[in-house]
Amino acid sequence: MDTELILMQLFSGVALGAILVITALGLSIIFGMMGVVNFAHGALFMVGAYAGLWVASLTGSFWWGLLVAPIMIGVFGMLIEFVLIRRLYGRSIDDPLLLTFGLSYVLVEGVRIVFGSDGIPFPTPSLLTGVVDLGVGFFPIYRIFVVGLVFAIVVLLWLGLEKTKFGLIVRAGARDPMMMRVLGVDISKVWLAVFGLGIGLAALGGVLAGPMRSVNPEMGALVLAEAFVVTVIGGLGSLVGAIIAGLLVGVVISMTALFAPEMATIVMFALMAIVLLIRPQGLFGKLA
């Protein structure tokens, strides 16, 4: 097997990993801040992909879809927090999980009603089609774009969380919401914003994945399992963990696809099993 093919597959894994990173980051931020595992994350990823498709077909431009859909779905996420999840604070940690699971049923069925059950092709924008020769092989431009964009967003997120006042409140609120309340911070507004941000990231993942995977109502199921695997490997609530584990899982999946294609869907679960046996709290997680 030649190096060029391996390099190309490696890069394809990084691109797949980038999508996982952005989706798992959303899951991880929501959990880290609010202690809510969002079981509808995969469904919202799928809804994001459809929203991107819809906006892109309305405006005739992929870029509008990429910009508007995550904001739209992020606002929708805030609505979900405001109407449904808010009522569950202070109850058992299982309740938000169960509620979001029921919600994912509703979302998937809702999309089926509006867009039908069949997959819809999501065309790659013309500016990003084709491949580019980087000297070591030909790489699809779209995937390079995805990796670059995700990298930029991760940097922005990190700056936002580490360097701004809002980030300070978020980090402090994750540690001790009661103390923040005493200090006069309206923590429920922060939670609203964080939930919207997390859901927006899932939707962005969906739009970005559109041209790489087929867009269909079931696409969220696999993504949810993948995002869970990534967060379990990285450690729930750890942003660094989500980034490293996301890239790791992406690369492992696509390298396995090259050498043993029939194992490609299974290998990430095996990876998770191994990590769990060694470190039940995940690579970067803290012991509960």
Add this chain to the structure above:
Amino acid sequence: MTTYRVPLSILALCILPWLLPSKALAVNVLIYGVVCVGYNLLFGYTGLLSFGHAAFFGAGAYITGIAIGQFGVPWYLAVLMGVAGGAVLAFIIGGMSTRTRGIYFSMVTLALAQLVYYVALQASSWTGGENGLRGFTVNKINLFGFDINFLDPVNKYYVLMVFAAAALWLVSRILNSPFGAAIEAIRENERRARTCGYDVERTKLLSFTLSGTICALGGTMSALHLAFVPLESLHYLTSGMIVMMTLLGGASSFFGPFIGALVFLLMEDVFSLWTSHWQIIVGSIFVLFVLFLPKGIWGTFLSRVVR
């Protein structure tokens, strides 16, 4: 109440097929009732929210189907093999997932069950892959020298009811034992249970294995009933359906899960006549239950009426 719960439950099951619109629906209630009662042992009584019980349900069904179809094993042995196989799988998955806590546990059970799903999808020469497992039927069941025509829905119901009755008795027996008290202690306060000297890890693992084993029994019943195992029986949405049924009826009540299976399947029956998108209605009702009636139908009834 506790003393008579098994005879009362069995009595309810005896008259059930005559109350429902179809016998096939009654058989389904029986199957998913058993699955949910088994699931509730872990969810309602041990306090562990597993999202992977489709793995044991599916494993029971697949093993029974493969044993009958490919090896010509007699039906009762195939049932035993299905249940035993489900037990082993539950022991393995339980061993890995009970190492983790809280929300991690739900995610790990879901992910490991998806692993089983993909393995079944890939091993298509054994499992039929995407098309599901076909090519096995049970026409006659020989019980103590009598040949029972298993294709007649009423006969089928009462034969499968024997399994359901056995499962109900077993779960009731487990809950009445010191072990039953130990799992409830773990649900209420894990740290205190540990301090009291319970081996929390082993108790959780045993509870997980027993619960998975009963789900596998439900799976073998489903294989006998349908003479077909769809791949979807291993999917995480099946796990979710088990969770939904259990919660609708009422987790941590003995008969609640059966009621939940009944109500869920009735809703499916009724709403699917109106619209092919019945899941949107069922999903919404489930969300409302989580919000306003977390004890479920039977649990709320018990807490309001029987004090």
